[in-house]
Structure formats: structure tokens, C-alpha cells
Amino acid sequence: MPQNHLTAIESGLIRSSATINNQVTTDDALLVDERGFSYLRGLAGLPEAENIVSYGYQRGQETIRIGTYAGLISLPGGAVLEVLPKIFEAQTTDPEMHRPARTALLRMLRHLPDCPFRTLTDAHLVATQLPLWNVFVLAFLDALTIVARQGLQTAYQTIESNQPFVRGRLQPARHLRENLVHAERLAVAYDALTMDVPPNRVLKSALLHVLPRVGTLQLETRLYQLLAILHDVPPSENLLADLRAIQTLNRLFNRYTPALGWAELLLTGRAFGPRTGATSALSLLFPMQRIFEEYVAHGFRAFWPEGEVTTQESSAHLVETHGGLPKFRLRPDVLVRQANQTLVFDTKWKTIDGINPQRQYGIDSADLYQLFAYGKKYGAGDVFLVYPSNAIFRQPLDVFGYDPTMRLHVLPFDLTKPLREEVETVWKYVSGICP
Numbered sequence: 001m002p003q004n005h006l007t008a009i010e011s012g013l014i015r016s017s018a019t020i021n022n023q024v025t026t027d028d029a030l031l032v033d034e035r036g037f038s039y040l041r042g043l044a045g046l047p048e049a050e051n052i053v054s055y056g057y058q059r060g061q062e063t064i065r066i067g068t069y070a071g072l073i074s075l076p077g078g079a080v081l082e083v084l085p086k087i088f089e090a091q092t093t094d095p096e097m098h099r100p101a102r103t104a105l106l107r108m109l110r111h112l113p114d115c116p117f118r119t120l121t122d123a124h125l126v127a128t129q130l131p132l133w134n135v136f137v138l139a140f141l142d143a144l145t146i147v148a149r150q151g152l153q154t155a156y157q158t159i160e161s162n163q164p165f166v167r168g169r170l171q172p173a174r175h176l177r178e179n180l181v182h183a184e185r186l187a188v189a190y191d192a193l194t195m196d197v198p199p200n201r202v203l204k205s206a207l208l209h210v211l212p213r214v215g216t217l218q219l220e221t222r223l224y225q226l227l228a229i230l231h232d233v234p235p236s237e238n239l240l241a242d243l244r245a246i247q248t249l250n251r252l253f254n255r256y257t258p259a260l261g262w263a264e265l266l267l268t269g270r271a272f273g274p275r276t277g278a279t280s281a282l283s284l285l286f287p288m289q290r291i292f293e294e295y296v297a298h299g300f301r302a303f304w305p306e307g308e309v310t311t312q313e314s315s316a317h318l319v320e321t322h323g324g325l326p327k328f329r330l331r332p333d334v335l336v337r338q339a340n341q342t343l344v345f346d347t348k349w350k351t352i353d354g355i356n357p358q359r360q361y362g363i364d365s366a367d368l369y370q371l372f373a374y375g376k377k378y379g380a381g382d383v384f385l386v387y388p389s390n391a392i393f394r395q396p397l398d399v400f401g402y403d404p405t406m407r408l409h410v411l412p413f414d415l416t417k418p419l420r421e422e423v424e425t426v427w428k429y430v431s432g433i434c435p
Contacts, residue, residue: 015037198236
């Protein structure tokens with residue numbers, strides 16, 4: 001693991017190493033240097049960071065807590081803090097224990113709609129000896145290599161210059177303004193075929209941006225090779241303008257789409273995190289609830305028997321009429337309509353204690369009320385809460401009977417296994433309980 005990469009676990013604690021003598025504190029808090037801790041403390045004070053990064057005191061020590069988010073936070077000095085989903089009970093400094101969580105996160109990110117993560121391949125998923133940032137860089141380099149092998153795209157650009165002869169179009173107003181005492185020069189504008197276009201400049205800028213941040217010889221070698229190919233392309237002088245320009249490219253640049261998607265993400269992190277404003281440091285953190293919902297919903301759409309599944313349906317309302325109109329849409333994550341029954345599934349990113357019925361297994365009563373409303377309004381006899389599995393929640397809980405007509409099932413979903421396999425496990429369970 002590169003020295004400038006740190007790894008924390010979702011909902012974990014972070015403390016300053018300046019106040020701790022031991023490498024790991026008794027509660028497994030991650031230690032960062034004072035500069036990084038001060039930076040995180042500053043982030044925690046911003047409105048954009050609410051529920052994402054929080055600051056307080058625990059056991060008399062200043063403590064930063066990461067919310068239920070996973071992804072990357074840039075730290076001062078080029079360091080990167082990666083936050084992995086909590087699929088194990090405790091934070092650990094063992095790199096081998098990080099690999100399953102990193103693989104699970106990459107597997108879930110691949111099914112987020114409208115983002116470059118959809119181009120992650122199986123080869124990227126198994127490259128979990130690398131930190132997340134380097135996996136993203138690797139995916140960017142793979143996409144850019146395809147573009148480079150096909151040849152960089154050129155386009156006609158209008159160039160204004162002073163020439164000793166007429167080339168293209170004479171510009172009288174600029175000529176009088178700039179060449180009044182230079183009779184030997186003419187102000188002209190002409191179109192030239194060039195590689196100096198916004199898409200190529202963005203790609204060059206992304207290469208230069210990630211070069212000092214990867215920390216591995218193999219990736220640095222590939223970066224230098226691609227920089228050599230883009231040698232004649234300058235980096236962006238106005239990155240925001242170039243990023244706006246690549247949103248309206250013509251079809252000649254369609255093959256650039258995957259590489260440009262990764263370049264924009266690595267340069268700005270924009271559009272995929274909880275905020276898209278000034279706090280770019282937080283923009284590569286992803287809300288685990290949303291990621292889990294999208295992942296499970298994709299699995300149902302892709303691998304459940306065809307024609308039975310709808311996701312995020314909102315045809316029912318909690319209140320049938322108020323002022324002549326229905327109110328409060330009910331939007332379960334997954335609806336399965338079979339010939340003789342309707343099944344409702346809702347996914348929750350929470351930790352369930354599968355061996356502690358005295359404390360209601362850690363299930364939030366609000367989740368039970370929500371599923372009861374879904375079942376009644378959508379006419380479902382069986383409703384299902386799907387939670388990520390953990391060491392003490394590997395098997396479905398005993399069935400909850402709402403009333404004689406409706407039952408609640410609480411199911412684990414193993415993120416360390418392939419999506420198809422887990423959806424098939426759910427399908428087999430449903431087939432066994434439903435005639």
C-alpha cells in the first residue's frame with residue numbers, strides 16, 4: 001500500500017497521531033497526522049459535511065467520525081483517505097482484510113447509473129491489492145489506452161494571429177488595433193486541424209493531476225507512456241470551460257466518452273458524491289444506502305424471472321385522499337408481481353444482530369412500519385427487508401407475522417458473493433415460502 005494512502009472503515013473513528021503514542025488505539029480508531037486531522041476537523045464544520053464527517057470528543061480525545069459513506073477523501077500533501085464499507089465488525093489495519101470490502105464497494109459502484117464506474121471490468125474488481133484511488137486511475141488509463149491506440153481525434157479550431165500574408169479571413173478591426181505601426185503584418189483568422197481541443201486537453205490535465213498521486217511504479221510508467229502520446233497537447237488553461245465544452249461534443253468524439261468520464265471524476269469528483277458544490281473533498285464519498293439500493297435493484301432486474309420485477313414504483317399512496325388528492329407516495333425499492341401474488345422488497349444499509357431477539361435484532365421500528373404500509377397498499381401477503389449480511393447475520397430471521405394476512409421476512413444479502421448468486425439465493429427462499 002502506498003505511503004500516502006490511508007484506509008478507514010465506514011462509521012469508523014479517526015484521531016490525531018500527535019495525541020496518541022500507540023499505533024492503534026483501544027477502540028481501533030485510525031490515526032492520521034496532525035495536518036490531516038486538522039483538515040478533516042475543518043471539513044466537519046462545513047454545512048456540506050453534515051452527516052458525512054462529524055467532530056467531537058470521545059474518551060476525552062478529539063475524534064472524527066465518518067458517516068455511512070464510502071469512497072475517497074483527499075488530504076493535504078497529496079495523501080488520500082479511502083473509506084471502505086463496513087462488512088466486518090471492526091476497523092483493522094490488515095490490508096488483506098480490506099480487500100473483500102474494497103471488492104464489494106467496486107462491485108456495487110459498477111451498477112450506479114450514469115457514471116464511469118459502469119466501465120469497471122472484472123480485472124479492475126480483482127485489483128484489490130490497490131487502494132480505491134489507484135483502481136480508478138487504472139480504469140482511466142485502460143480507457144485512455146483504447147483511445148490512444150485508435151489515434152487522437154483532431155478537429156478544426158479557429159486561430160487568430162498576425163501573419164505576413166493573408167491566410168483565411170482578414171480581420172480589419174483587430175488589424176488596426178494591433179498592427180497600426182506594423183505594416184508588414186496582417187491580422188487574420190483561419191481554421192486549422194489540431195489536437196489542441198478541449199477533450200484532449202482534459203485528458204492531458206487528468207494525467208498530470210494523478211501522476212504525483214499514485215505512488216506505484218507500474219502506474220507511473222503507464223502514465224508517462226500516455227503523456228508521451230499527448231506530448232503535443234497542452235493541459236487545460238481553463239479547466240471548467242473545457243469540462244463544459246466536452247458536454248456537447250460531436251459524434252467524432254463518442255469513443256472518448258469512457259475516458260472523459262473517468263478524467264472528469266478524477267479531476268473534480270463531480271456529480272457522484274453527496275455534494276457538488278465547493279466542498280470537492282467530499283465529492284468522492286458515496287452514500288452507502290443509495291449504492292446498496294441500486295445494487296440490489298439491478299440484481300433483481302437482471303436475474304429475476306423476466307417480466308415480474310419493477311423498481312421504485314410509486315403507484316400507491318399512504319393517504320388515499322386529502323383535499324380530493326392522494327398524498328404521500330409509497331416507493332418500495334422492488335416490487336415482484338407474480339401470477340397469484342405481489343411481493344415487496346425494501347433494502348436497508350444497516351447492521352443487523354441476528355442472534356439478539358431481546359433487542360429486536362437491531363431492526364429500526366420505523367422500517368417495520370414502512371413495510372407494513374407497503375404491504376397493505378400494494379396488496380402483498382409477504383414483504384421483505386433486505387440487509388447486508390455480517391458475521392452474526394448469515395441466515396434469514398424467523399418470520400414476523402404482522403397479522404393473519406401479511407408476513408415480514410428479514411433476509412441477509414452477502415456482498416462478498418457475485419450478485420447473480422445472491423439474487424438466486426433470494427429467489428430460492430421466496431420459492432420455498434410462497435406457493
